[in-house]
Amino acid sequence: MADLRCTIAGVSSPNPFWLASAPPTDKEYNVVRAFKAGWGGVVWKTLGEDPPIVNTCSRYGAMSLNGSRMVGFNNIELITDRPLEINLQEIKRVRRDWPDRAMVVSLMVPCEEKNWAAILKRVEETDADAVELNFGCPHGMSERGMGAAVGQVPEYIEMVTRWCKQHSRMPVFVKLTPNVTDILKPARAAKQGGADAVSLINTINSIMAVNLDSMAPEPEVDGKGSHGGFCGPAVKPIALHMVAEIARNADTRGLPISGIGGISTWRDAAEFIALGSGSVQVCTAAMHHGFKIVEDMADGLSNWMDQKGYRALDDFKGRAARNVSDWKFLNMNFKTIAAIDQDSCIKCGLCYIACEDTSHQAISKSRDNGHRRYEVIEDECVGCNLCLHVCPVDHCITMKRVDQGLPSVGWVDDPRNPQRRSANPSSA
Amino acid sequence: MSGADNEAPDVKPGRLNPSAYAHVFDDIGPPLSPRETLIEAARCHFCHDAPCVEACPTGIDIPSFIGKIRTGNLKGSAIDILSANIFGGTCARVCPVEELCEEACVRTTGENKPVKIGMLQRHAVDALMKAGPQPFTRAADSGKTVAIVGAGPAGLACAHRLAMLGHKVDVYEARAKPGGLNEHGIAAYKVPDIFAQKEVAWLLGIGGITIHNNKALGRNVTLDELRKKYPAVFIGAGLQATQKLGLEDEALEGVEDAVGYIERLRQAEDLSALPVGRRVVVIGGGNTAIDIAIQSKRLGAEDVTLAYRRGPEQMGATAHEQHLAQIEGVNLKHWLAPVRLIGWRGKVKEIEFTYTRLDDAGKLVMTEARTRLLADRVFKAIGQVLVKDPFDGNAREPLAIKSGKLVVNDDRETSLPGVYAGGDCTATGSDLTVRAVEDGKRAAIAIDRRLRS
Numbered sequence: 035m036a037d038l039r040c041t042i043a044g045v046s047s048p049n050p051f052w053l054a055s056a057p058p059t060d061k062e063y064n065v066v067r068a069f070k071a072g073w074g075g076v077v078w079k080t081l082g083e084d085p086p087i088v089n090t091c092s093r094y095g096a097m098s099l100n101g102s103r104m105v106g107f108n109n110i111e112l113i114t115d116r117p118l119e120i121n122l123q124e125i126k127r128v129r130r131d132w133p134d135r136a137m138v139v140s141l142m143v144p145c146e147e148k149n150w151a152a153i154l155k156r157v158e159e160t161d162a163d164a165v166e167l168n169f170g171c172p173h174g175m176s177e178r179g180m181g182a183a184v185g186q187v188p189e190y191i192e193m194v195t196r197w198c199k200q201h202s203r204m205p206v207f208v209k210l211t212p213n214v215t216d217i218l219k220p221a222r223a224a225k226q227g228g229a230d231a232v233s234l235i236n237t238i239n240s241i242m243a244v245n246l247d248s249m250a251p252e253p254e255v256d257g258k259g260s261h262g263g264f265c266g267p268a269v270k271p272i273a274l275h276m277v278a279e280i281a282r283n284a285d286t287r288g289l290p291i292s293g294i295g296g297i298s299t300w301r302d303a304a305e306f307i308a309l310g311s312g313s314v315q316v317c318t319a320a321m322h323h324g325f326k327i328v329e330d331m332a333d334g335l336s337n338w339m340d341q342k343g344y345r346a347l348d349d350f351k352g353r354a355a356r357n358v359s360d361w362k363f364l365n366m367n368f369k370t371i372a373a374i375d376q377d378s379c380i381k382c383g384l385c386y387i388a389c390e391d392t393s394h395q396a397i398s399k400s401r402d403n404g405h406r407r408y409e410v411i412e413d414e415c416v417g418c419n420l421c422l423h424v425c426p427v428d429h430c431i432t433m434k435r436v437d438q439g440l441p442s443v444g445w446v447d448d449p450r451n452p453q454r455r456s457a458n459p460s461s462a
Numbered sequence: 463m464s465g466a467d468n469e470a471p472d473v474k475p476g477r478l479n480p481s482a483y484a485h486v487f488d489d490i491g492p493p494l495s496p497r498e499t500l501i502e503a504a505r506c507h508f509c510h511d512a513p514c515v516e517a518c519p520t521g522i523d524i525p526s527f528i529g530k531i532r533t534g535n536l537k538g539s540a541i542d543i544l545s546a547n548i549f550g551g552t553c554a555r556v557c558p559v560e561e562l563c564e565e566a567c568v569r570t571t572g573e574n575k576p577v578k579i580g581m582l583q584r585h586a587v588d589a590l591m592k593a594g595p596q597p598f599t600r601a602a603d604s605g606k607t608v609a610i611v612g613a614g615p616a617g618l619a620c621a622h623r624l625a626m627l628g629h630k631v632d633v634y635e636a637r638a639k640p641g642g643l644n645e646h647g648i649a650a651y652k653v654p655d656i657f658a659q660k661e662v663a664w665l666l667g668i669g670g671i672t673i674h675n676n677k678a679l680g681r682n683v684t685l686d687e688l689r690k691k692y693p694a695v696f697i698g699a700g701l702q703a704t705q706k707l708g709l710e711d712e713a714l715e716g717v718e719d720a721v722g723y724i725e726r727l728r729q730a731e732d733l734s735a736l737p738v739g740r741r742v743v744v745i746g747g748g749n750t751a752i753d754i755a756i757q758s759k760r761l762g763a764e765d766v767t768l769a770y771r772r773g774p775e776q777m778g779a780t781a782h783e784q785h786l787a788q789i790e791g792v793n794l795k796h797w798l799a800p801v802r803l804i805g806w807r808g809k810v811k812e813i814e815f816t817y818t819r820l821d822d823a824g825k826l827v828m829t830e831a832r833t834r835l836l837a838d839r840v841f842k843a844i845g846q847v848l849v850k851d852p853f854d855g856n857a858r859e860p861l862a863i864k865s866g867k868l869v870v871n872d873d874r875e876t877s878l879p880g881v882y883a884g885g886d887c888t889a890t891g892s893d894l895t896v897r898a899v900e901d902g903k904r905a906a907i908a909i910d911r912r913l914r915s
C-alpha cells in the first residue's frame with residue numbers, strides 16, 4: 035500500500051486531500067464531518083475582522099453541459115459571515131480533537147500591518163498549523179481593497195507576506211488569484227516576501243450565464259448580478275498551467291505548492307502532484323457530492339501508485355513538470371499520422387467532417403458496397419489530433435509515430451527558422 | 463375429443479374489473495421527461511452523412527432535429543421533423559424503430575444502445591402540437607384541385623404536401639372517419655387518447671383540403687370519373703381484404719379477421735362491452751398478430767397463444783414486438799400450421815395444427831404430428847390484400863397490378879399518367895405508416911411538377 039502521507043511547508047497530513055477554504059470548511063460541524071470522512075486537512079473558511087460580512091441571498095451559479103451538472107460553478111459569496119471569536123474557538127477545538135490533520139486558517143483583513151499583526155496573534159492561540167493569505171477572492175472583497183485587489187499587485191503581496199512572517203511563527207501559505215496575465219509575478223512576490231508555500235488557484239472572474247428572460251446575469255440578486263468566482267472541473271486546465279509555471283520556472287522552482295482548481299478525482303489530484311503540488315485542495319467537488327468522495331480519492335490514488343510502483347507521493351511529485359517546455363524547444367521533426375481502426379469505427383463521419391471543414395482535408399469518405407468508409411489520406415495528415423478528439427469511440431483513432439530519420443530539433447535550431455541560433459549566434 | 467367438449471365456448475364482454483378499463487390501453491412507451499430528453503439528446507453524435515437519416519423512409523434530418531432539442535429550440539426541431547414527415551407524431555409512436563432509424567444508429571453499431579430517436583421525435587412534435595396549429599402555410603393558390611382516394615397516412619400526407627404547394631385537395635374516404643389504419647388499425651396502446659384523430663384535425667388546419675367521408679371509389683365514384691374531373695389523382699386505399707386460412711369451417715362463429723376486430727376495438731365507445739374470448743388463438747407472425755394477441759390479453763383473455771408456421775427469425779414481427787408480447791403474457795408457438803377448425807353448435811371450440819419444419823432444401827413442409835389447442839376465439843392475422851375491383855374490374859383503363867399491388871415508378875405514378883398511388887396498396891417498401899407518408903409526399907411533389915409544367 036502506497037504511503038499517502040504528505041508534508042508541505044512543515045504542515046503534515048495523513049493524505050494530500052485538503053478541503054479548500056470555502057463553505058465546506060465554514061465551521062466546526064462541517065470540518066468534523068469532513069475529518070470523519072477521511073479528509074487529510076482543511077483550510078478554514080477565510081476569517082476577517084468583526085463585524086462579520088453579510089452575504090447576499092442567491093449566491094451560486096452553475097454551468098451544465100449535455101446533462102452533466104456543475105461542470106463549472108461560481109459564487110458571489112464573501113468570506114466567513116460568523117464572528118471571529120466563534121471561528122477561533124471552533125478552530126482550537128477541532129485542532130485539539132484532530133491532531134493528525136492539517137489545520138490551516140485562511141485570512142483576509144485590510145492592508146495595514148497592525149490589522150494583520152492583530153489577527154495573526156489570535157490565530158496562533160488556536161494552535162493551527164499555518165495560515166493561508168487569501169489574496170484571491172475576486173468579487174466583493176476586492177471592491178473593499180482586499181482579496182484579489184491585493185493579489186493583483188505583486189508589491190502588496192510581498193509586503194503583506196513579509197508582515198505575516200514577521201508577526202507569526204506559523205508557516206505562511208499565499209493563495210494566488212488566477213486573474214492576472216502572468217502567474218509568476220505574484221508567485222515571485224510571495225516568495226520574496228518569505229512565503230512558505232503558495233496555494234493556487236482561487237476562483238476566476240466570471241459571469242456564469244445570462245438569463246434571457248430577465249436579461250440579468252446569473253446568479254441573480256433581485257434583477258441584477260455581479261461577476262463571481264468561477265471554479266469546478268472546467269477550470270482545471272487553467273490551474274494546471276499555473277501550477278506548472280511555478281514548478282518549472284527557475285526563480286520559483288522549489289516553492290511548495292498546494293494545488294487547487296477543479297479537482298474532483300484521484301486522477302485530477304495525481305496530475306496536480308505530478309506537476310509539482312505537495313497537497314491538493316478541493317471545494318466544488320465536495321459541494322457537489324459531499325465529503326464521501328475522499329474515499330475514492332485516497333483509495334484510487336493509492337491503487338494507482340501501487341500499480342506504478344510509487345511508494346510515496348515524492349516518488350512522482352513534479353515528474354511531469356520537467357516535461358513542460360517552452361514551445362520553441364519542442365522537436366520539430368516529430369511526426370505522427372492519424373490511423374483509423376476500421377473494426378472499431380462506427381461510421382459516424384465526425385472525423386471526416388471535422389478535418390474536411392476545419393482542418394486539412396486529410397480524411398476521405400467512400401462507400402464500399404453501400405457501407406461507409408472513412409480513411410486517412412496520409413500525405414495530407416499533419417498530425418493535429420483533431421480527428422482523434424472528435425471520434426466518439428475510444429482508441430479508434432490513434433496517432434502513429436512516423437520515423438523521419440531526423441534528429442530532434444527545436445524551433446530555436448530548426449533550419450527553417452530564419453532566426454535560428456546558428457544563423458544568429460549572439461541571440462542564443 | 464378433449465374433456466372440455468361439453469363446455470360451451472366462452473366469449474363474453476366485461477372480463478375485467480370495471481375500473482380497469484380506463485387504463486387498459488395506456489401508453490406503452492410513455493414519453494421521456496424533459497431531463498431524460500436532454501440526456502438522451504446529448505447521446506447523439508451529430509453524425510455527418512448520418513446512417514439513421516438514410517434508414518428513415520421519410521429521410522428526416524435526425525442529427526439536426528436532435529441537435530435542436532439539445533439547444534432548447536424545440537420548435538425548429540419539430541419543423542425539421544414535420545417538413546419531412548407530417549405524421550411525425552404518429553410515426554414517433556408506431557415506427558418499428560429497431561429495424562429503421564435506430565437500427566442504423568451508430569450507437570447501435572458501437573454499443574447496441576441506439577439513441578432513442580423515436581422518443582426524441584415524439585418529444586419535439588408533441589411540444590409543437592400542444593403549443594398550437596400545424597406550422598406550415600399554403601403557397602399561392604394554383605387554381606388546381608387534386609383528387610385523393612383514401613384518408614390514411616398516404617392520402618393525407620399527399621394532401622398536406624399538395625396544400626403546402628398551393629393546390630386544393632378533395633379526399634374521398636370510404637369510411638365514416640379519416641385516418642386510415644392510424645385510426646382503425648394501429649394498436650390502441652401505441653396511440654392512446656384519440657391521438658390519431660387529433661393529429662388529423664391538426665394537419666387539416668393548413669386548409670385547402672376537403673374530406674368526403676363515406677365516399678368510396680368503386681361504390682360512389684369511379685376512377686374514370688375522377689380522372690375526368692381532376693388533373694391528377696392519388697390513390698392511398700390501403701389493403702381492404704384479408705387472406706383466408708383456406709380451411710373448412712372457416713365460417714364458424716368466433717373465427718375472425720384480426721383487423722376487423724381491432725377496428726371495432728379502436729372505435730369502441732365502451733371497451734367493457736366488447737366480447738373477449740377466454741382462450742384466444744392467433745394465427746400469424748406479423749405485427750398485426752402481435753397486436754391482436756396483446757390487446758386480447760389486456761382485455762382479459764385468460765390464455766392467448768400466437769401460433770406461427772415458421773420460426774422466430776422468420777416472423778414479420780420484430781424481435782422487440784415479440785419480446786413485448788411475451789412480457790404481456792402471450793404464449794408464442796412456432797412451427798405450427800392450422801389444419802382444422804373444430805366447432806360446437808356453430809361456434810369455434812378448438813383448432814388443430816400440424817407441426818412443420820424446413821426440409822433439406824429449406825422448404826416448409828408439414829409433418830405427420832398434430833396438436834390441438836382449445837380456442838374460444840381464433841384470430842386470423844395472416845395478411846391483408848388489395849381490393850382490385852376499382853382499379854381493374856371497374857375501370858375503363860385498368861391500372862397495372864403486380865403481385866397484388868398497384869405498380870408505381872419512383873414518382874409514385876401508376877401505369878396511367880396523372881394517376882399516382884402509394885402506401886400499402888403499392889409495393890414501394892414494407893407496409894408501414896412511415897412508408898405510406900413518404901409515398902404520399904413524393905407523389906405530391908411529382909403531381910405539383912406535373913401540374914405546373
Ligand SMILES: Cc1cc2nc3c(=O)[nH]c(=O)nc-3n(C[C@H](O)[C@H](O)[C@H](O)COP(=O)(O)OP(=O)(O)OC[C@H]3O[C@@H](n4cnc5c(N)ncnc54)[C@H](O)[C@@H]3O)c2cc1C
Pocket residue numbers: 556557558611612613614615616617634635636637640641642643644647648649652677678679680698699700701702721724749750753852884885886887892893894895896898
Ligand atoms: C393491425 C395493424 C397494426 C399496424 N401497426 C403498425 C405499426 O405499429 N407501425 C407501423 O408503422 N405500421 C403499422 N401498420 C401498418 C400501417 O398501418 C399501414 O402501413 C399504413 O396505415 C398504410 O397507410 P395507407 O394510407 O396506405 O393505408 P390505410 O391506413 O389502410 O388507409 C387507407 C384509407 O383508404 C380508405 N379506402 C380504402 N379503400 C377505399 C376506396 N375504395 N375508396 C375510398 N377510400 C378507401 C380506407 O378506409 C382508409 O381510410 C399496422 C397495420 C395493421 C393492420
Ligand SMILES: Cc1cc2nc3c(=O)[nH]c(=O)nc-3n(C[C@H](O)[C@H](O)[C@H](O)COP(=O)(O)O)c2cc1C
Pocket residue numbers: 054055056057079080107108109111112113114140168170171209235236237263265266267269294295296297315316317318319
Ligand atoms: C462558494 C465558494 C466560496 C469560496 N470562498 C472562499 C474563501 O472564503 N476563501 C478562499 O480563499 N477561497 C474561497 N473559495 C475558493 C475555493 O477555495 C477554491 O480556491 C476554488 O473554488 C477552486 O477550487 P475548486 O475548483 O475545487 O472549487 C470559494 C469557493 C466557493 C465555490
Ligand code: SF4
Pocket residue numbers: 374375378379380381382383384385386408421424425426427430431
Ligand atoms: S470519428 Fe471515429 S468512429 Fe467516426 S467515422 Fe471517424 S474513425 Fe470512425
Ligand code: SF4
Pocket residue numbers: 517518519520521522524547550553554557559562563564579580583896
Ligand atoms: S419517422 Fe420513424 S423511422 Fe423516421 S426517424 Fe421518425 S421514428 Fe425513425
Ligand code: SF4
Pocket residue numbers: 382505506507508509512513514515524525528566567568569577579
Ligand atoms: S446515427 Fe445515431 S448518433 Fe448518429 S446522428 Fe443518427 S441518431 Fe445521432
